Structures are given as C-alpha cells and as structure tokens.
Amino acid sequence: MxxxxxxxxxxxxxxxxxxxxxxxxxxxxxxxxxxxxxxxxxxxxxxxxxxxxxxxxxxxxxxxxxxxxxxxxxxxxxxxxxxxxxxxxxxxxxxxxxxxxxxxxxxxxxxxxxxxxxxxxxxxxxxxxPIALVYNVEGVKSLQLDPATVAKIFKGDITKWNDPEIAKQNSGEKLPNATIDPVHRSDDSGTTNNFTNYLHAVAPSVWTQEASDTFPYKTGDGANGTSGVIQAVQGGSNAIGYADLSKAGDLDVAKIKVGDKYVAPSTAGASAVAADxxxxxxxxxxxxxINVNRTTTNSDEYPLTLxxxxxxxxxxxxxxxxxxxxxxxxxxxxxxxxxxxxxxxxxxxxxxxxxxxxxxxxxxxx
CATH class of the missing domain: 3.40.190.10 (Periplasmic binding protein-like II)
Structure with a gap:
C-alpha cells in the first residue's frame, strides 16, 4: 500500500x-x-x-x-x-x-x-x-452503489470497475475494465471513523472490522487529510475516496443505497438523519x-453523515x-x-x- x-x-x-x-x-x-x-x-x-x-x-x-x-x-x-x-x-x-x-x-x-x-x-x-464518495473514472458520470459493494471496493474484494456487482447497479453506464484505486485517509481521522462505522453497521458480513480512526485494511492508497484524499482522487486514475461533501469540488459523487432507493449526499439528508x-x-x-442512525431505511435520510x-x-x-x-x-x-x-x-x-x-x-x- x-x-x-x-x-x-x-x-x-x-x-x-x-x-x-x-x-x-x-x-x-x-x-x-x-x-x-x-x-x-x-x-x-x-x-x-x-x-x-x-x-x-x-x-x-x-x-x-x-x-x-x-x-x-x-x-x-x-x-x-x-x-x-x-x-x-x-x-x-x-x-x-x-x-x-x-x-x-x-x-x-x-x-x-x-x-x-x-x-x-x-x-x-x-x-x-454528509460524507461523499468522490470518484474519478473516465466516462462514468453517474454511479450507484449499495453498502455491500462499497465495503467490497474499499476492502479490496472488488477490484475492477466493470465487476458484475457494480454493473448490475449501473445499467447504461460504460464501466471500464480498469483496476479500482480506493483512496483512504492515512492519518487518524474522524471521517474514517464515521466511514468505517457506517460500513460495519450496514455491511457487517463484509466489513468485519469495527469503527476506527485508522483505516483497518491494507488496500489502495493512503492520503493525509481531507485535502489529500481529494487531491489523490483528482490526480489518480479510476480512483474513489471518501471526504466531506464540502470538499468534493468538481469531482463526481456517487449515490448510496438507502432502503430501496439510491440517495445522493445532501445537507437535508444529513439534518434528517441527525434528528433521528x-x-x-x-x-x-x-x-x-451522538450515534448516527446508520441503518435507516428512510431514503429522506443520508446515513453516511458525520x-x-x-x-x-x-x-x-x-x-x-x-x-x-x-x-x-x-x-x-x-x-x-x-x-x-x-x-x-x-x-x-x-x-x-x-x-x-x-x-x-x-x-x-x-
């Protein structure tokens, strides 16, 4: 790594x-x-x-x-x-x-x-x-991922963008046969704690590690701070990372599945889940x-919130x-x-x- x-x-x-x-x-x-x-x-x-x-x-x-x-x-x-x-x-x-x-x-x-x-x-x-899943994949402007798929990407179990698990959620997108570069925080990070807490709550059979300030798996690239993650995704090839939505800039942002819908990060969704x-x-x-309600099935709420x-x-x-x-x-x-x-x-x-x-x-x- x-x-x-x-x-x-x-x-x-x-x-x-x-x-x-x-x-x-x-x-x-x-x-x-x-x-x-x-x-x-x-x-x-x-x-x-x-x-x-x-x-x-x-x-x-x-x-x-x-x-x-x-x-x-x-x-x-x-x-x-x-x-x-x-x-x-x-x-x-x-x-x-x-x-x-x-x-x-x-x-x-x-x-x-x-x-x-x-x-x-x-x-x-x-x-x-909200914490956004920011990505930089050539030709892909709309990306939807369920929790298990997100967990598998960042754990290293899914390594190609055209993997069937990603493809079936993104009909119509031309997903490249390219290696995924998952970018995570290399420093002790509360954003990482929130991200890993979310994955352990919503995909525990995949993400078996509990919430941690330190990224728990030896996969992908490590970057220092929110700005480091953004820079690494911007400058990388076929990269995906997690960062505060306010720092996403021009990067594309994925939707995550909440209940039976795919939901984009928003301040309204963050406020709603905080209230719940x-x-x-x-x-x-x-x-x-506050313990954020990660397992909500209410699509008005965005559970990947810090x-x-x-x-x-x-x-x-x-x-x-x-x-x-x-x-x-x-x-x-x-x-x-x-x-x-x-x-x-x-x-x-x-x-x-x-x-x-x-x-x-x-x-x-x-």
Whole structure:
C-alpha cells in the first residue's frame, strides 16, 4: 500500500503546529455576534484561542474565527486542521484549548485526565455534514452503489470497475475494465471513523472490522487529510475516496443505497438523519456524543453523515480560558454562525431539539 503521508508528530510538537497555523486577521467591522442564538452583540473577551483537529471543519472554522475576531478585536483564534486524532491528542495533552473531532471521545480517553480541565471534557456537535464518495473514472458520470459493494471496493474484494456487482447497479453506464484505486485517509481521522462505522453497521458480513480512526485494511492508497484524499482522487486514475461533501469540488459523487432507493449526499439528508439519531449513554450530562442512525431505511435520510464536535472542558482550570472558549462556542453554535458555515462549507445547520441541547451544553462551560 502506498502511503502519501509522512508520520504525524505528537506531544510537544503539537504546540509547534498550532503556532505555525494561519489565523484570520483581526479586522475591524460590524460585530458578527458572539452570543448564542445569533445575537449581534459583541463580547469583551480577549486573548488567544488555539484549536486543533478535524479537517472537515476547516472551512467552517475559517469562517467562524474570522467573524468572531471581527466582533472581538482583542481575540486571535487559531485552528490547525491536522485531523481529528491529532486534535484529541493535542487537547488531552493541553496543547490546545479545544479540539475539533469527527468522532466523539472514546471511553478510554474519558477515563484519563485532561491537562486543562478541572474534571472531564465534553463533546458538543458544531458541524453536521454528509460524507461523499468522490470518484474519478473516465466516462462514468453517474454511479450507484449499495453498502455491500462499497465495503467490497474499499476492502479490496472488488477490484475492477466493470465487476458484475457494480454493473448490475449501473445499467447504461460504460464501466471500464480498469483496476479500482480506493483512496483512504492515512492519518487518524474522524471521517474514517464515521466511514468505517457506517460500513460495519450496514455491511457487517463484509466489513468485519469495527469503527476506527485508522483505516483497518491494507488496500489502495493512503492520503493525509481531507485535502489529500481529494487531491489523490483528482490526480489518480479510476480512483474513489471518501471526504466531506464540502470538499468534493468538481469531482463526481456517487449515490448510496438507502432502503430501496439510491440517495445522493445532501445537507437535508444529513439534518434528517441527525434528528433521528440517539445520544451515547453513560456520559456527562452535557456530553452530546451522538450515534448516527446508520441503518435507516428512510431514503429522506443520508446515513453516511458525520456529526463533528468541538471537544472542550466542562470546567477549565483557568477561568479566563473557560470564558474565551465559552464565548467562541456561543458564536460557533449560533444561528448566524451555522448559516455562515452552511453558505461557506455546505454544512447542515444545527436545528430543533439538538440545537437546544447544544445551547445548554455551551452555556455550562466555565
């Protein structure tokens, strides 16, 4: 297996990565709002806030931090989109004040200590988006795949584009007699966790491995980050990969079978499945770890969806840090910021009962 990624440094190197990440300029202007619910009132917070994590959140975070800095000229927000695994590692070690993660904290992580927290950390959903199966196959502009076929492609059990299992689902398409190049994330990735969780739930007899941040099979090509996957598929021949829909660009996107229909990724489908999903049990009161309903048969829902979290302390050891994190998260989860992310990144805004729970969780940060 080719690996397009150099090894990721952790520990003390995480702080260096944060320092090197770009930050939006603190320009003056009309306050963008820093209060829950889309209030236009600015806050008096100041300081530097460092986040590390989900590359899927990258565009949304760039949008949020630029607006928050405009509203709060004394604040600098840095965000390094180096992957969910790196984000959780940095946050746990104290190298970042918050993490972005496409998978919620593991029980093994919660059983340990968090350097900046007086107690435990919590997961707060801030970004909901479908994961797209992006592909680059000459002459193929419409592709439909059922879950078992997707699992077999990425596991390496199906290796040719004109395989009968693909052909029978794509009548009329001229599928080439070409080797499939499945591209996966080479870094520890919450997107991979969501993708493998989906495959294990919907095609367990094929995809026998449980959900994991690390891609579990030695097949295809590995690429670092969402951008790496997109570049590898764009530059590859007969390639297919998985990535946040907002990053798909001009690449073709496959439909997946849900119930008895083939469904394209959409923000409406992502919102619908998020509303139909349950919280993980046994967590802190305001820990909103959500288990996406992968096995839905409702074709209005898109089960290959990620609910990406901000991981924060419930109570920070330094109350001034807690105040800054709280203010930023109040903006990030506001209607105003969620709509801005929808426009910039194509994400699905928080809504309904989940939005109410998120507001309560953010208000509890101190």
């Amino acid at each position: 080719k690996n397009l990624r150099a090894g990721l440094a952790i520990g003390t190197a995480v702080t260096a990565m944060i320092a090197l990440s770009s930050c939006a300029s603190n320009e003056g202007g009309t306050p963008a709002g820093a209060a829950s619910g889309g209030s236009s009132a600015s806050t008096s917070v100041s300081g530097t806030l460092n986040g590390v994590g989900s590359s899927a959140q990258g565009t949304a975070q760039d949008t949020w931090r630029a607006a928050f800095q405009q509203a709060n000229s004394g604040v600098t927000v840095n965000y390094n989109p180096s992957g969910s695994g790196a984000g959780r590692t940095a946050f746990i070690a104290g190298g970042a004040q918050f993490a972005g993660s496409d998978s919620y904290l593991k029980d093994s992580e919660l059983s340990g200590t968090f350097a900046l927290c007086d107690g435990k950390a919590i997961d707060i959903p801030v970004y909901i988006s 999903s349950e919280q993980q049990s046994g967590r802190e009161t305001n820990d909103l770890a 609910i990406s979290n901000a991981i924060v302390c419930q109570t920070y050891k330094d109350s001034s840090v807690g105040s800054l994190v709280k203010a930023y998260m109040q903006y990030v989860t506001s209607d105003e910021a969620q709509q801005a992310a929808e426009k910039a990144a194509g994400s699905a805004p928080l809504s309904g009962n989940l939005k109410s729970k998120v507001d309560t969780a953010v208000a509890s940060i101190k």
